[in-house]
Amino acid sequence: MLVVLSGGGTAGHINPALALADELRARGCDVRFAGTPQGVEARLVAEAGIPFTPFEAAGFNRNHPLTLPKAVAKIQRSTGRAKAWLAELGADVVVGFGGYVCIPVGRAAEKLGVPVVVHEQNSVMGMANKYLAKRAAAVCLTYEHAAGALDEGVRSRVTVTGNPVRKSVFDATREDGRARFGVPEDARLLLVTGGSLGARHLNQAVCALKDELLAAGDVHVIHVTGPKELDAVAGQLALTPAEEKRWHLFGYTDRMGEAMAAADAIVSRAGATSLAEISARAIPALLVPFPFATEDHQTTNARAYVEAGCAYMLADADVEGPEFARLVRSLLDDAGVRERMAAAARAQKTADAAAKLADVVMGAAR
Structure with missing residues (x-):
C-alpha cells in the first residue's frame, strides 16, 4: 500500500505525520511526503528517511486582497503537478495534516479518485483541513468538539483518534x-x-x-x-x-x-x-x-x-x-x-x- 502524507508550515503539522509514518512503515506500507520546499517539513521529513516531493503553496493576506489571485494561481499550478505525481506513484490514499500545501495535493487526489483522509491536531479546524474535509473519505480529530465546525453531512465520517506522537518520545x-x-x-x-x-x-x-x-x-x-x-x-x-x-x-x-x-x-x-x-x-x-x-x-x-x-x-x-x-x-x-x-x-x-x-x-x- 502506498500512502502519501502532506502537511506544512509548522512542526505541529509535521510531527504527527511522522508518527503516522512510523506506524504505517511498521505495517509494511510505502510512505511518501508532499510539502513545501521552504518549510520545516523539508528538513524533518528528510531526517526521517522518507522520500519528499516539494510543491509550492501559499495563503493570502485578508488585509491585502491582491494577494488572493497569486495564491490561487500557485495552488492551481501545484494541483496539476500533484495530479501527475500521484498518478505516476499509484497512490492508494492521501492524508492531509494541515497547511496550505495540503490543498493542491488533496484536490489532485480527488480528481484521480484517490481517497483523502484529513487529520486535525487542534481543537479548532484549520482552513486547509476544513476545506478538504468536505469531500474527504474520513476526518480524524484530536478533540471531539472540533467536529462542531464541520457540516452535518461530514460528521458521519469523523473518527476521534487523538494526536499521534513519534516513537522516539516513548x-x-x-x-x-x-x-x-x-x-x-x-x-x-x-x-x-x-x-x-x-x-x-x-x-x-x-x-x-x-x-x-x-x-x-x-x-x-x-x-x-x-x-x-x-x-x-x-x-x-x-x-x-x-x-x-x-x-x-x-x-x-x-x-x-x-x-x-x-x-x-x-x-x-x-x-x-x-x-x-x-x-x-x-x-x-x-x-x-x-x-x-x-x-x-x-x-x-x-x-x-x-x-x-x-x-x-x-x-x-x-x-x-x-x-x-x-x-x-x-x-x-x-x-x-x-x-x-x-x-x-x-x-x-x-x-x-x-x-x-x-x-x-x-x-x-x-
Missing part, C-alpha cells in the same frame, strides 16, 4: 533522561518549555522564581528558552557555577523526549504537539496557552485537557502574579497532585493515537 526512559542531563534520580525535576520558538513572557516568569525554586536543594530545572531567547534568559538568571549544576539552560534541545522522560512536572504552552507529548508521557503539567494563536485554539486545547484532570492552566497575562508561583509549587511539592494528573493523562490513551489513525487510513485505502 522510547526514552527516565534513567536515560536523567543521565543525559545530569539530574540525580532522587531529585525533583521541573521542565520548562515555550515550544520551538520559545515564550518570552513565560521565560521571564520562571526566571523570577529562580531563588525560590533553588532554595529547595533537591529541585532541578531543565529550561528550554527558544533559540532567540537564550541570551536574554541567561542574563536574567545570572546563574553561578553552582546554580548551573541544577538549572540546565538550553536555547533548543533535540533531546526533548529524554527531557520529558526525566521530568516530574512541566510548564508549557498548549500547542497540539506539545500537549500530545505531555499526555503520552503522562507528565503533570501547568499549561500557559499562547494568547495570540488563531481563534485562541491553544486555550481550547488546554481546557479539554484540564477538564480531564491532567493539568493546571493559567492565562499568559497572569504568569507574573502569585497564582503562577503557587501552581508551580503545587506541582513540585504535592506528590498526590502529580499522581492524580499522571493517572488522568494515562486514561487519555494518547499512546494509541498513531495506531488508531493508521487503521482509518488503511481502511479508507481499501
Whole structure:
C-alpha cells in the first residue's frame, strides 16, 4: 500500500505525520511526503528517511486582497503537478495534516479518485483541513468538539483518534533522561518549555522564581528558552557555577523526549504537539496557552485537557502574579497532585493515537 502524507508550515503539522509514518512503515506500507520546499517539513521529513516531493503553496493576506489571485494561481499550478505525481506513484490514499500545501495535493487526489483522509491536531479546524474535509473519505480529530465546525453531512465520517506522537518520545526512559542531563534520580525535576520558538513572557516568569525554586536543594530545572531567547534568559538568571549544576539552560534541545522522560512536572504552552507529548508521557503539567494563536485554539486545547484532570492552566497575562508561583509549587511539592494528573493523562490513551489513525487510513485505502 502506498500512502502519501502532506502537511506544512509548522512542526505541529509535521510531527504527527511522522508518527503516522512510523506506524504505517511498521505495517509494511510505502510512505511518501508532499510539502513545501521552504518549510520545516523539508528538513524533518528528510531526517526521517522518507522520500519528499516539494510543491509550492501559499495563503493570502485578508488585509491585502491582491494577494488572493497569486495564491490561487500557485495552488492551481501545484494541483496539476500533484495530479501527475500521484498518478505516476499509484497512490492508494492521501492524508492531509494541515497547511496550505495540503490543498493542491488533496484536490489532485480527488480528481484521480484517490481517497483523502484529513487529520486535525487542534481543537479548532484549520482552513486547509476544513476545506478538504468536505469531500474527504474520513476526518480524524484530536478533540471531539472540533467536529462542531464541520457540516452535518461530514460528521458521519469523523473518527476521534487523538494526536499521534513519534516513537522516539516513548522510547526514552527516565534513567536515560536523567543521565543525559545530569539530574540525580532522587531529585525533583521541573521542565520548562515555550515550544520551538520559545515564550518570552513565560521565560521571564520562571526566571523570577529562580531563588525560590533553588532554595529547595533537591529541585532541578531543565529550561528550554527558544533559540532567540537564550541570551536574554541567561542574563536574567545570572546563574553561578553552582546554580548551573541544577538549572540546565538550553536555547533548543533535540533531546526533548529524554527531557520529558526525566521530568516530574512541566510548564508549557498548549500547542497540539506539545500537549500530545505531555499526555503520552503522562507528565503533570501547568499549561500557559499562547494568547495570540488563531481563534485562541491553544486555550481550547488546554481546557479539554484540564477538564480531564491532567493539568493546571493559567492565562499568559497572569504568569507574573502569585497564582503562577503557587501552581508551580503545587506541582513540585504535592506528590498526590502529580499522581492524580499522571493517572488522568494515562486514561487519555494518547499512546494509541498513531495506531488508531493508521487503521482509518488503511481502511479508507481499501
